[in-house]
Amino acid sequence: MPAAAVPPDPGPGSLLPAATASPTCAASRQADCVFGCIPVPWLCDGEQQCPDGTDEQCDVACGGDPHVWQCDDGRCVSSSWRCDGAPDCLDGSDERDCVCGTKKVQCPGTHHCIPHWELCDRHQDCEDGWDEEGCPQQPCLPGQWQCRNRVCIMAEWKCNGIDDCGDSSDEDVCAPCTPGMVRCDEGKCILESLMCDDKDDCLDGTDEPSTCDVDECSLEYSPCSQLCTNTPGTFSCACLQGYTLRHGTACEVADNATQILVAVGQDLALLDVRTQAYRPLLSTETEPRALVYDLLRETYYWLTEDGELRVHRPGKGTQPLYADAREVNSISMDWFTGQLYWASSHPPAICAGLGDGRGYVTVLGKDIAPEQLTVHPAARSLYWVNRGQRGRTVIAAAGMDGSNRRELTVVSMEEPVGLSLDHVAGRLYWISEYKESIETLRVDGSGRHSFHAVLRSHTEPLGLAVFESRFFWTDGTELVSATWASPQEHAVLLRASISAFTVLHALQQPPKLSIVYASGKAISLVHVGPGAHTKQVQEWQEPLHLQDVDWQRSVLYGTDDRGTLLRVVGHPGRREAIVTGLPVCSACVDIRSGDLYWLACNRRDIGVIQTSDASPRILHRARSSIQHLFLDWQRGALYWLARGQPLQALSLTGGAPRDAWNETWPGDLPAAMDSRAFSILWSSALGLQALSLTKRQAATLAPSWSHGLMAAFEPYLVSANGTALLLWDRRTLALVLSMPAAGVQGVVAFVGSELQAGAFHCASGAVCVGAGERCDGVPQCPDGSDETGCWTPTQECALRCDAATRCIPRSWLCDGHADCLDHTDEQGCVLKECGPAEFSCRSGQCVALALHCDGDHDCQDGSDEEGCAVPRPLLCREGEVTCSRSGECVPGAWRCDGAADCGDGSDEQRCWCGPGYRLAEDGLSCKDIDECTEWGKGPCSQTCLNAPGSYSCGCLPGYLLEPDGHVCKLTGPEPKLLVAVQSKVLSYGLRSGHEEVVLATDKDRVVFSLDYDLVEKKVFWMDLATESIRWQDLSSGKKGTLVKGVRSDCIAVDWLGRNLYWTDGVAGQVLATRLGSAWQGIPEYTVVMDGDLDQPHSLVLQPLAGLMYWSEVGSHSRLMEASMDGSWRHVLLAQGLGWPTALALDLPTQRIFWLDEKLGSVGSADLDGSSVKVLKLPWVRNPFAAAVCEGQLYWSERKTWSVQQVDKASGKNRTVLLKRHGQPHGLQVMHPALRPAGPNPCETRGCSHLCLLSARHTGQCRCPAGLMLAANETTCLPIRDSAFALLVSPAAVAQVYLKDLPTSAGSQGPPPHQALPLAKVSRLTAIDYAVKDKSLYFAEVGGNSIGLLRLKDWGRLSWKKAVAVEGTVTSLALDWLSGNLYWIGGQPPSIHVAAPRGRWALALLSKGLQGAAWLALCPGASTMCFVTAAGSHGHGAVVECAAMDGTGRRVVWRRARAPTGLAFGGAGTRLYWADHERGTISSVELDGSRFRLVREGLHGLSLFAVGEGFLLWSTTSTNGSSKIWHSRLERAENWWFPMEQELVAMRIYSEFSQEGRPSDLPLRPGLSRDYCEEAEVQPLAGPVALGVTVLLLLAAAAVGALAYMRRRDRRRRTSSTASTRVLTLYHRESDPEEEDEEEEEELPPKSDTFVNEAYEGKEELPALLRKGPSHINTVFS
DSSP, X not given: OOOOXXXXXXXXXXXXXXXXXXXXXXXXTEEEETTEEEEGGGTTSSSOOSTTOGGGOOSSGGGGOTTEEEOTTSOEEEGGGTTSSSOOSTTOGGGSSOSSOTTEEEOTTSSOEEEGGGTTSSSOOSTTOGGGTTOOSSSSOTTEEEOTTSOEEEGGGTTSSSOOSSSSHHHHTOOOOOTTEEEOTTSOEEEGGGTTSSSOOSTTOTTSOGGGGTOGGGSSSOSSSSEEEEETTEEEEEOOTTEEEETTTEEEETTOOOEEEEEETTEEEEEEXXXXXEEEEEEOSSOOSEEEEETTTTEEEEEOTTSOEEEEETTTEEEXXXXXXXXXXXXXXXXXXXXXXXXXXXXXEEEEEOTTSSOEEEEEOSSOOEEEEEEEGGGTEEEEEEEOGGGOEEEEEXXXXXXXXXXXXXXXXXXXXXXXXXXXXXXXXXEETTTTEEEEEETTSOOOEEETTOSOTTOOOOEEEEETTEEEEEOSSEEEEEESSOTTSOEEEEESOEXXXXXXXXXXXXXXXXXXXXXXXXXXXXXOSTTOOEEEEEEOSSOOEEEEEETTTTEEEEEOTTOOEEEEESSSOOEEEEOOSSOEEEEEEOTTTOOEEEEETTSSEEEEEETTEEEEEEEEEOSSOEEEEEEETTTTEEEEEEBTSEEEEEETTOOOOEEEEEEEBOSSOOEEEETTTTEEEEEETTEEEEEETTTTEEEEEESOOOSOOSEEETTEEEEEOSSEEEEEETTTOOEEEEEEOSSEEEEEEEESOOOOSOOEEOTTSSOEEOGGGTTSSSOOSTTOGGGTTOOOOOSSOSEEETTTTEEEOGGGTTSSSOOSTTOGGGSSOOOOOOOTTEEEOTTSOEEEGGGTTXXXXXXXXXXXXXXXXXXXXXXXXXXXXXXTXXXXXXXXXXXXXXXXXXXXXXXXXXXXXXXXXXXXTTSSOEEEOOTTTSTTTOOOSSEEEEETTEEEEEOOXXXXXXXXXXXXXXXXXXXXXXXXXXXXXXXXXXXXXOEXXXXXXXXXXXXXXXXXXXXXXXXXXXXXXXXXXXXXXXXTOOEEEEEESOOOSOXXXXXXXXXXXXXXTTTTEEEEEETTOOXXXXXOOEEEEOSSOXXXXXXXXXXXXXXXXXEEOSSSOEEEEEETTSOSOEEEEOSSOSOEEEEEEETTTTEEEEEETTTTEEEEEETTSOSOEEEEOTTOSSEEEEEEETTEEEEEEXXXXXXXXXXXXXXXXXXXXXXXXXXXXXXXEEOGGGSOOOOOGGGGTOOSSEEEEOTTSOEEEEOOTTEEEOTTSSOEEEGGGGOEEEEEETTEEEEEEGGGSOSSTTOSSOOSOEEEEOTTOSOEEEEEEETTTTEEEEEETTOSEEEEEEEOSTTOEEEEEEEEOSSOEEEEEEOTTTOOEEEEETTTTEEEEEOGGGTTOEEEEOTTOTTOEEEEEEGGXXXXXXXXXXXXXXXXXXXXXXXXXXXXXXXXXXXXSSEEEEEEXXXXXXXXXXXXXXXXXXXXXXXXXXXXXXXXXXTTEEEEEEETTEEEEEEEOTTSOEEEEEEETTOOOOEEEEEOSOOSEEEEEOTTTTOOXXXXXXXXXXXXXXXXXXXXXXXXXXXXXXXXXXXXXXXXXXXXXXXXXXXXXXXXXXXXXXOOEEOOOBOOOOOGGGTTSOOOBOOOOOSOOOEEOOOSTTSOOOTTOOOSOOOSSOSOO
C-alpha cells in the first residue's frame, strides 16, 4: 500500500510535541514525570506539571526521588547541587553544614567528598555507587558506535564503505567479502541472493532491511526536502504552501525572494540570493558575533564583540538590551511571542527575555555549558551544543520552559559549528570541523546523516544556515552556498569580511495564524501550519454568531438570534449578556483597550462600551444603512460600508466621520478587512477585489471568484462553502487548507496569544481583565473588583491598619514605636524573656545588666535609669544654659523649641508665640517660622513645604511618612548597624535590637574602617595588621583580599561606579581600586588625589552626584569637597573646626555631619557649605566613625567603648546602643534605600582598568601605577609604549608612536601618525622637542631665529621667536633640565647657548669647529657632543664631546667618514652615529673605548635616530625612492615602510627620555647615572692662566650667570607638571611672563592636527585625540 503524503519525519511536521525523554532523567539532573523529565525545582512547588500529579505528591521529601535534595523551605534541587559553592535554594540551605568544600560533592549519608568531575565517570567513587546512578553507561547514545577518535556515529554506518568516523576506524574493522557476497552489520558475509528473501540470514537481520519494499520515504534521510509519498517501486515529492518543487525533490520558495542579512565589518546589509544585490541597512558600531531578525516586529538583535546584547527597533534606534547579560555566545528568536533567547558562557545559562527589555528569566542555569542556541517555536523546543565535563560534547534539547531536557547525539570530537534548524523538515544541521562535513539529524534524535567532504580543507567555518534545500555558510572571508543534491559544488555569494549572517524570508518565520469560527452551536479554533487541525473550544445549547475575539484577554464576543450581545470569558466559559439597549448585529473589539464597538440591527447606530465605563453609549448615527463595520485597532479607527455611500472612517474617540475612499459601495456584497495589510477586500461579479487604504487605490485580485469571503489576514483569505472552512493564499489564490465545518456563522483570524482560561470578570459585568491582572495591586476593573479580597501578608506589607489604608512592613511590627494611628502594630507583642545577665525594661526590651544605672537610657522607656542616683553637673559648658530650678545643663538651642527639656520646664518659660511662629526681635510680636529653610526648627525629616504658621512633609522613594506627618521611616528590610569592635564586626538591628556577629578575624587583628556593598553582598574592612583591605561575602562567608600594602584611616565604597576609595593620611593621598579586583601581587589601584592634602582622615562618597568629601586634621583642619575623579577640589568649610574625625552624609536632607574630637561637638552643613550648625554635646569625646539613618546620628566612641545615637537635628535623646569590651571603630548603617541606584556612566565608558565617576556625570578612565592612558582615553598602556619618533621634512613634522610601527617589511603605506604642517616656514634645518612642556623648537634656512611652537590651552597653537641667531642653524639641542638652548650656527660655525626666553645668549665654543654639525646633549651628565671636520687630523670627521659649559673638550672618535646623525643611547653613556659613506651605524663609550658596529651594509643611508631600545634610519635609492627602516637594538630583524617626502631630521622621545635630575655639581660632565648611564669619563681640566684679561673675566662672569640661571630654572621646571592640549588652530597670543618679548608669529589655520599627548596617568586626554593616518597635507603621502 502506498503511504500517505507526510512530512519527511514522523508526526505532523514541526508542530509535533517534543520527544519523550530518556528513562534516566537523573543523568541530566532532572526529575521523572509521566511524559518525560521536568526540572528538579518544579517538584513540590505548589503547581502541578505532571499529568498524574506525581510532582506534587510530597508526603516524602521531594517525592522520594533519590537524586533530589529538599531545601529547608520545602523546595527541591538536584542532590548534585548540594554544597557546590552556589546557593540554589532561595534560603541558601543547600550550602549550609557542608562537609565538603567548593567544587566537591558529598556522598549521601557519609563524610566522603568527591570532585564534581567524578560524577558519571564510569568509576564508582562513593561506596554505594551513588555517583554513577542514572548515568549514561556508554560514551555514545544508544544506537551509536564510538570510533577510535571518540567520534560517535550511527551503528549502521559501520562497514558501509564510507569513512564516517574521519579516521577510517568504522571501515578498518571490516574484513573484505569475496565477489558475489555482501556484508552483514556484524561483519558476516552472505550471498547476494539471500538479500531480501524474507529470511533473516544475518544475525542482526540486516539482510532484510526496510528498503526491501523500497519505501524511500522511510529512509533515515528522505529523498524529498519536504513532503514524501511512497509508491510501489518509486516515490513522489511535494512542497508546503509557498514553496515550488524543483528537480522533482527540492522545494524552493515560490516568490524567489530569499535574502541574507549579513554583518560585514560594523554594518548590517541585505544580500539578495538570486540577484546578489547588496544593500547596506545600518551601522552597529561593533562587529556582530551573531544576529537575528524578527520579521513580524521589524526588529534586529545582535551580539557585540564583547558578548553584549543590542537591539534596533524601528523609530527607536539602537539600544543595549539587558546590560547585565554578559558573555552571551548565541541568540535565537521565538517569532510567535517576540521573545529573545540567548546562551551565555559566564555564568553558563540559557535565558529568555522580552524583546523590549522589560525583563528576562533564566530557563536553564545548572549543569549546562551552552552555545549555538536555536529555537523551534512551533515545537516549543530549544536545541543547543552543550560542552560538558571531561570533554563530552552533545547536541542537547529541552522544552522552551526548560523541561524535558535530553541529549540527541554525542559530538565530542567533531567540533560542531553553526547548529541550525530546518523548522519545516524538523531537522538540525551543523558543520563538523573535524570531518569537514555537514551533519544532520531529526529533532527527536533519529535520522542521523552526513554530507561528506562539503567543506574545503583547512577552512574555519563561522556559521551555517539551511533553507530552500540549500546550505549557506561562511569562513569569515566569503559567503558560500551549496545545494543538498550537490553539496561539493559551491557558489560564492559575497566576498567580504563577514562575522555573522542569517537567512530572511517570510516562510522562515511563519506567523502562528489562529482562526476562530462559529459553526452551529460550537466555537472552534484552528492553528494554521503543518499538521493543522481543528480544536473545539466550547459548545452551547443555542447557536452563537461569532463577532470578534479579544485574544489579548481571552474573550469571545458574539450575538444570538435575538440580537443579544454576548461575552464568553476564557475557555470553557459561560455566556454572559451585555446590556446595550438595542439589538446588535455586528461587534468588534479594540485589542489595545478592550473597548467594544457594536452596530445596532437598525444598521445606523454605532455604539461603544468602554472598559472605564460599563454603560453603553451611542458613538455615531449614520445617514445610510451600514452593511459592514470594521475596526482597525492598530491605527485606532472605525470603517464602515453603506449602500450608495463612500467608505467612511471615524476615530475611536468619536468626532465627525471622513471619506476614506471616494467610490460608492454598490450594495450587499461579502467583505472583510485585513488589518495587517491595511486593506478591505470584497467579492462581486467583477471578481475578488482589494482596496489599499494606504494608497486609496483598488485592484482586482481575480476576475472570477465564487467562494465568497469571511475574513482576511495577509497572506490568507478565509471563506466557507456550507460544508467546509477554506483557507486561501491571497498571492496565488491557491487553496491552502480545508477543514470540515457546517453552517459557519462567523470567522476571526489573528496572530496573537492562545485563548487562555482564567480571565477575571469584573463585578460590574461589563469588563474582563487578564488573570495575571487580578490582585496585582493596580485596579483594572472600573469598580476595582479585581483588587478586592486580595491581600496576603508580605515582607513589605505585613499588616494593614487604620481601616486598611496603611501598610506596615514586617520590620516595623513590635519595634516599640507605634506606626499605626490605632497602634495595632504594637498590640499583641510577646515580651521577650530576659536572661540572668540582663535587665528587663518595662517596654519589653532586654539590656545588659551592666547598663542598669550607668547614666544612659538604654531602655526605650528609660526604666533602666529610674531610681538611680546620678550626680548633677556643677558647671555648664559654653553653649549650654542652666535650668533655673532643677539645675540641669541643656544646650542653648533647646531653649524655646517647644519641648520641655529641663526637669522644671524653665527652658520653655517666657516663650509666648504659638506653633509655627516665634518671638520677634521686639520681644512682643510673633513672626512665621519657615520650618523648611531654618534647618533644625523644621520637623520634617526629609522634604518640606512651608505655609504661614504651618508646613507639610513628604518622603523620598524607599521611605513612608509616619502617621505623625513629620517623620519618614525606611520601608523594606530592617536597617542594620554594622559596627567594627576589635576583631569582630557586629550587626545591630535598629528596629529589633537583635545582635549577631557578621564576621570575626584573628584576635590579634583589629577591624578598623569598614563599608559594605549590597550589589555583591560583601563587607569590606581595613586590616592594619596585614596592611590590607579585605572582604567577606555576607551570604557564603567567603573571605578575600582586595589590595595589600596600604594603610588607611577610612575606606568608602562607591556602590554606583563599583570602586573602593581610601585615604592615606601619612602620604596625604586619596586612592581607589575596583571592587571586583582580586589581589594578585600587583597593585591595581590609582592615586585619585595627591599633593597638598593635609592628613586626610574621614572620607564619604556621594556617587549619584559624583562627589566626595573628606576631612583634613593636619596643621589647618578643614572639610574638603572634590569630584570623585580628583578634579574640582575646593574647601567646603575651614572655620570653627577642631579635629573633625568622623564624617557622615545624610542623602535625603543633602547635609554633611561631622563629629569634632577637639571641640566635643556635632556639626552639620548643607553640601554647599552653607547653613552650618554646631551642637556642643558632652558625650562627644573620642569619635571615630559616624553614620546617619532616618532621624538619628550614630557614632563610635573609642574612649567609652560604646556606640551612641542622638537626634540628628537637636542632639537630644542620646542613647547608648552598644557597650563592649573593646574599642569600636568603623560604623555603617546598612539598608538598600541608603544606597540608591542610578545610571552608571562607567558601564558604557569602556575603560580598560579603572573608571572613576565625576561631578559632570561622566566616567573618567584612570590607570594604575606604571601605566598611562592611551590616545583613545580608555586603554591603559605601559609607559614604555609612550615612545614616539618625530620625522622632520622641510615644511612639516610628523609624530609616529613606536608601538604603531609595522612589523612586516614593505608595508603598503605609512603607519598611523599625526602631522603638523608649518605653513610659513621656508625649509626646516633642525628641531628638538620638550616632552613635558610640549614645545617644539625649530630652525629654518635664513630664518635668523629659532622658533618655539607651544601648546597654550585647549585647541590653540601659537609660535614665537625663542632666540635670535645669525646665519643658518645647522643643529640644535635642548637642555630639558634647565631650559637652556644650544645650537650650531654662523660662519665660521660656533656652538651657542641661550637661557630660556632667549636671554644671555653667548658663544661657548668657536675655535676648531670647521664643518661642525649634529649637536647632542645629555643634561643628566652635563655633557654635549658634536661632529667636526677632521682638518689637520686627516680625511673624514671627528666626534668630540665637552662639558655643557664648554670646558673639558676632547676627541671621542677620529675615524668617522661622513657622520649623518649623532645621539646618546637611551640606556647609557654610549654615543651613536650613522656614517653615510660607510653605510654603518656605530657606537662608542665617551672615553673612546668599546667601539661597536651596530649595523652595516646600509646602502643609501641618510639619517638615523636611536632611543628607547629602537633604531630608526632612512635610506635613499638611486631612483630617488626613500624608505624608513626600524629595528630593535638587540635584534637583527629590520622592517621598513615607503617614504615619498624628503627628510631633514628624525628624533626619538618618550616619557623617560627627559626624566631625571642633574648632578649635585652642575655643569660638570661624568657625574650622573640617570639617563646617560655610567658617565665614567672625568673632565679634562684646562690649565688656569695666571694673567687673565678683562675679557676673560667678563666671559667667566657670563658663564657663572649661566650656571646660576640654569640651576634656578631647573628647580622651577622640575616642580611643574605637564598639561595636555590639542592643536587645532593657530593664533596669536601673548604670555604675561614674556610681555617684554617680541610679538608672536601667526600661522594660517590648517585642518591637520599635531597631537601632543599627556604621559601622566592623572591627566585627562582630550576627546579630539585620534590615532591613525593623518588626512591632508601630512608629511606622509
